[in-house]
Amino acid sequence: MAQPRVALVIPTLNEEEAIGGVIAAVPRAMVDDIIVVDSGSTDRTVERAQAAGARVVSLRERGYGRACRAGAEAARDCDIIVFLDGDGSDCPELIPHLIEPIAESRCDFVIGSRTRGKREPGSMAIHQLLAGRVIGFAMRLLYGVHYTDMCPFRAIRRDALMRLGMREMTYGWNLEMQMRAARAGLRIVELPVAHRRRAGGVSKVSGNLRGTLKASWRILATFVRIAAGGYRREPGNVPSAERHLR
DSSP, X not given: OOOOOEEEEEEESSOTTTHHHHHHTSOXXXXXXXXXXXXXXXXXXXXXXXXXTOEEEEOSSOOHHHXXXXXXXHTTTOSEEEEXXXXXXXXGGGHHHHHHHHHTTSOSEEEEETTTSOBOTTSSOHHXXXXXXXXXXXXXXXXXXXXXXXXXXXXXXXXXXXXXXXXXXXXXXXXXXXHHHHHTTXXXXXXXXXXXXXXXXOOTTTSSHXXXXXXXXXXXXXXXXXXXXXXXXXXXXXXXXXXXXX
């Protein structure tokens, strides 16, 4: 059986302090393509990403989901896509841990859980932990899948992702993927992952009240929109023999 090709997608916006270290920590033996999708950084993020060996996709329009979507489209020659943030809070050295269940055909989608993993003090705010639990409980009621986090560190079969019909272009992207994956019957695994404080810069979400409120509104709106779609299976997606593995 051939080893699946793996692409790493890193959405960025002004992460010059962290991006070089993030790319340097990527296990190159496991990752075939490192794609940094930059949404118009005004600092040296792009130059530092290229110097570290990443392929850069530049976007004119901003939007976390838009960047993730562009990265997935750029990874056309790969079988598995891994997503992580470019601020240094996720741990690239754990990539093999996330892709193994997919490479072994045990699941289609693996999501990291910061809630269940070891967290550096100050790496997550209480409202982030609470939101992950509350949204996870709601999705368990809707779909019978037990999530505990909306962690950006995740891996998914590319063909399955591209059939999910993702529409959210902002901060609701991660939640939409989780909801659509559950509704499509993908085989889902949640694994604990370590989480650190960001290596530099200011968070676009939790760094200020405006960013927090904006992200919260988009996440809530995404939940309502996807939940309103009912319980039907997404057309053209992979049926599942198992709903969730712990």
